[in-house]
Amino acid sequence: MSETGRHADVPEETLPSERETAHVSVEKAENPFADPGLPPHEHRIQDIDERAAKRSERVVALQFLVSMLATVAFIASYVAVPVDKIVYIWPIGHISALNFALGLSLGVALFCIGAGAVHWARTLMSDVEVADERHPIEAEPEVKAKVMEDFAQGAKESGFGRRKLVRNTLFGALAMVPLSGVVLLRDLGPLPGTKLRTTGWKRGVRLVNQSTNLPLRPEDIAVGSLTFAKPEGLEDDAEDFNVQIAKDALMIVRIKPEDIKDKQELSWSYDGIVAYSKICTHVGCPISLYEQQTHHVLCPCHQSTFDLSDGGRVIFGPAGHALPQLHIMVKDGFLEAASGFEEPVGPSFWERG
Known part of the structure; x- marks a missing residue:
């Protein structure tokens, strides 16, 4: 049906003008959705x-x-x-x-x-x-x-x-x-007390080879070799073995006395045999890599490197202080501790002097 036919019976004055039609179209285009408002509030x-x-x-x-x-x-x-x-x-x-x-x-x-x-x-x-x-x-x-x-x-x-x-x-x-x-x-756990400052080493305790469980003699340590030791009496099947070995583990190396630079290290050694804590002073990893030409030991965890011919001082890496040295001596043909460690072994802690 044509436009004329649809509006033939509608009075012309009642039809929307073109302006009004255009206004409605624009308003719908700008606001396609009417605001429904909020529903009446229902009290609880x-x-x-x-x-x-x-x-x-x-x-x-x-x-x-x-x-x-x-x-x-x-x-x-x-x-x-x-x-x-x-x-x-x-x-x-x-x-x-x-x-x-x-x-x-x-x-x-x-x-x-x-x-x-x-x-x-x-x-x-x-x-x-x-x-x-x-x-x-x-x-x-x-x-x-x-x-x-x-x-x-x-x-x-x-x-x-x-x-x-x-x-x-x-x-x-x-x-x-x-x-x-x-x-x-x-x-x-309970406060550590003095546990961080003490180990199983004291005067008269023999150095025992950790691999053979036999007491060490000076002739067992060859120049350039690396031997791991523990205190005599610490058994592998002991209930607290892991706790104790984490503090007591030693590295034993033999260096020519003329190659030792630190005077205290030389006086605490026996015929070039020196004993140092095996526990890295960074985060406590066990040190196991030794370079015999330079006398350097390397921690495999974070590459802290220590010079065993110069007091175990740090020469590279994040470790905060030198490796503690154990004063050793010989009695009845066996290597023994002349005293315990004079400083705590392992990582630093805030109370450490």
Whole structure:
């Protein structure tokens, strides 16, 4: 049907003009979707019934209290449950009782704080939707003032100051949860005391070949060779062997006396045989690479290099100080320690002099 046919029966004065038609078309192009606005606000039962609000408050407080009890259970489990205890939990299977108790109690503690906060927000805080226009990134002073006003209003509507039961139990739950992390510090063990400063070496302790478990004689050490030693009495199957050898391990090398540069090193040696700690002074790796022409030893972890002909000083790498030397002597044909180390072995620590 033609345009004339469609509007033949419509009075001309009632038809939209071309200008009006063009205006409507432009408006639709600029705003293709109409603003539906906000739906009417529906009040919650807690908004109109104070008894319902009190019930919600008690539910929130109960969740925070459960969180506090779970934190106490975490600490009690950490102290009371044996580390090696295994239990069967369906459908997981056999697991560590300690890990299960710690995970369950800490999970409950954190979940209850989150659940309590969500329930508080959904039932007790104001839920009125507010529309605001977009604004530039840099806020105007009036906008900043409005934000602070809105924040104060939100704090007031949240009931944080008025609902003391919720507020106090929340503070209690948040204050107790960090105790879980504090208790875990027990795994750091007791303070070391003098353990970092003492080793198994003392006067009269023989040097034992770590490979053969036989006491070392001077003639067993050839010029240019590298021998690893441990103190006599330290057995490989001892319960604390790994702890002790980490401090007691020695490197024994034989250098021509005329090649030794450090006077103390020469006086602490026997016929060119010198004994140094095998533990790198950077992070405690065992040193095992020896270059007999230069008398340098290299730590394979981070390439710290030490000169065994010059007091074990550092000549390259991140190590902070020289390798400690053990004063040795010969008695009844065997190499022995003339004293213990005069300084701590291994990596530096802040109390070290």
